[in-house]
Amino acid sequence: MRILLVEDEREMASWLERALAQSGFVPDHAPDAHSAEAKLAEREYDAVVMDLRLPDKHGLVLLREMRARGDVTPVLILTAQGALQDRVRGLNLGADDFMSKPFALEELEARLTALVRRSRGRPVPRLQCGALEYDSESRAFSLDGAIVHLTPREHAALVALMLRSGVPVEKMQLFGKVFEHDSEASPDAIEVVLHRLRKKLAGSDVHIVTVRGLGYMLESMQDGP
Template sequence: MRVLLVEDNPTLANSLTDALTHARFAVDCMHDGEAADHVLRTQDYALVILDLGLPKLDGLEVLRRLRQRRNPVPVLILTAHGSVEDRVKGLDLGADDYLAKPFELTELEARARALIRRSHGHEGTRMECGPLAYDSVDRSFRLDGEPLALTPRERAVLEVLILRNGRAINKETLSEKIFGIDESVNPDAIEIYVHRLRKKLEKSTAAIVTLRGLGYLLEAKTPPASQA
């Protein structure tokens, strides 16, 4: 999942980026409100982690502009310990959750996963597509009840597809969600991971199909009718 982290403290920003990357999120990091506002106008994210005390444009204004554009991306705000007024303002402006500093990295990761699940309409931790099952707590896949061995990139691609809940996603958007803003990455690299996943799913009824002009879609195929 692709996450935007907006934090002006370099040490904290690096620490959070490392933790989220280790938790298998693709992270873009901005250090001021103007940069965050700009990227949120042009890029698509699964979650925004937003500090309120930002230079150039404060976090509340970034949030206000985001919701004014009717962007529904879930927002987790980071606040200084005891700043109740800012928490209330943030929630009133459309933030989905808040976390007071200092906080444990494990709690940040758990809240991030919960907000992303909720934004996709999945309050539970388990999702299925035919024989393919996904557990969003440990981000693991099982196929026909057995663990499915995946590389980190393969897992990230399959995770995006299953969270789309039957909606297609084009190659460019899928690439952005996996690799973040990285102009050195060719979107065609996604085809490699899709090919590998198809090989791992080929003996099941779960399949990644290509819809012309729309992109990739994860679906459960109807098994052939048995012959009497």
């Protein structure tokens, strides 16, 4: 999925570009409204992630102009915490979804996937690894048909591993999915999250293995020889 990221804060944009690319998205970055308009004219995007506080034009003005010329690309707006007025105006101008800063990367990715799916009329995708199943619409995991209760960090880690089941995920890549980009947590904190996940998967045919030098991998015993 090709995503246009309209964000003037360079550090935030770089972090989002890396994270989205690691999750299989194809992000293009526009640091201001003028650049965004040029990119939208050049190619079609599956969705737009738009900050409102742009240096040359307010994001809601950019959104209004997109809709006025018939551009129906799904738009997810990033707002300041509690900016109710921006949300109301955005809805009236044709925004499709909102997220407040700071936000969890895993939730942003889930919302983008849902936006694109709805715009294409696609069925709800389900991911499966052995007895473990993930419903991306409800964002719920089930194991042998029973809901698995997870903390937000456990959920983010398991989604990242599930999306690449059978393939190792590097430690720092997984850390970036679980902890906020400005978190002061040590990279070793991911071990605590994985330890709790292993306990919750214990007794099933699904487990998280450490692949020396490569990272961590979710696998099912059903996938073996």
